[in-house]
Amino acid sequence: MIGLAPPYSTFFDDGRQRFLKFEDAASGLGPSYNATSCGGCHNQPSIGGVGNVAVIRAGVVHNGRYEAPQGGDLVHLFSIGDYSCQPQIPADANNLSHRIPTPLYGAGLIEAIPDSVIRTWEDPTDRNGDGIRGHAALVMDPATHTMRVGRFGWKAQQATLLAFAGEAFRNEMGITNDLFPKEAATGLSAEQLAACDKVPDPEDRADPKTHLRGIDDVTNFMRFLAPVEPLPLTEDRRRGMVLFSHIGCASCHVPELLTGPSEFPALDHKSVNAYSDFLLHDIGTGDGVEQGAAQGNEFRTSPLWGLRFRKRLMHDGSALSPSDAIKQHRNESERSRQSFDHLDTPDRQALLEFLGSL
Secondary structure (H helix, E strand, O other): OOOOOOOHHHHHHHHHHHHHOOOOHHHOOOOEEOOOOHHHOOOEOOOOOEOOOOEEEEEEEEOOEEEOOOOOOEEOOEEOOOHHHOOOOOOOOOEEEEEOOOOOOOHHHHHOOOHHHHHOOOOOOOOOOOOOOOEOEEEEEOOOOEEEEEOEOOOOOEOOHHHHHHHHHHHHHOOOOOOOOOOOOOOOOHHHHHHHOOOOOOOOOOOOOOOOOHHHHHHHHHHOOOOOOOOOOOHHHHHHHHHHHHOOHHHOOOOOEEOOOOOOHHHOOOEEOOOOOOOEEOOOOOOOOOEOOEOOOOEEOOOOOOHHHOOOEOOOOOEOOHHHHHHHOOHHHHHHHHHHHHOOHHHHHHHHHHHOOO
16 A cells, blocks of 8 residues: 555545455346456456466457457456356457466555556557557446547556446446446346346445445545566666666656656655556557457557566466566567567576666
């Protein structure tokens, strides 16, 4: 938790309890879902971290365009009720992908970065000739109905923590809310949804005492969740940090951004050492899924703080080490990957030592 005084510390504690709460059918779980609590996916190395369970997305690529099937492309792992309530991978799906959860540490600091700060790093036409063409994900915020710069999720599909929480409640637990009021269950008809889900939508309702919805509570928990502090810089780690910038990694994994003014003192004009520009890039690892403002070949630059606690890397968990992840980089990151490959053994080890300290 970021250093907080009441009432913010109370908001954080209440939010953590809701984050860990086990949902059931009576509270709106389902009809299909991937987990019964937020903590069911975000729990490594501690609550709010990552998880290794990959969710499945199934879509159809037709004439070069990605199309989601009826009920959305997220194929849930579980369901309430009988077999008729379990989503299935559509027979015509020709684009299957997997994603693991993103870590939530320091999310409030990320949210507090002004859109304008993120957009200063855009270079969609590669004006400087370095091969990197990042662009901001401009998305509609479902709470304010305004266009914002997305920064949360693998595709930067949400701009705020409230929207991120609302989407996760509906997508991962099947709990509809004011922001995402319609159920998402791949392949299920309206009749099947009505038969399987008996709780009226939206299912996430405000507590009569606090006047907060579940998505409000979880937003408070994420907003005040502290980032992972890096290990002290040794001589080798410091040399690795220099090499990280020298070979071009810092062009996308920007070491520091700054928050703007915030009503929360812990987030007001603070450094954000997340090692990300929060832009969309094509690094050759696309999953084909078009989501928000992201094309099928694009992902948001993954923040690197807390990297040493992550057992699986990349969107699908296919990399088991930073070295494995670097070797998957192509396209916009081709030059940096080649530069990494050409480092001599001591320099490469120093760079990996630096990454291992984050």
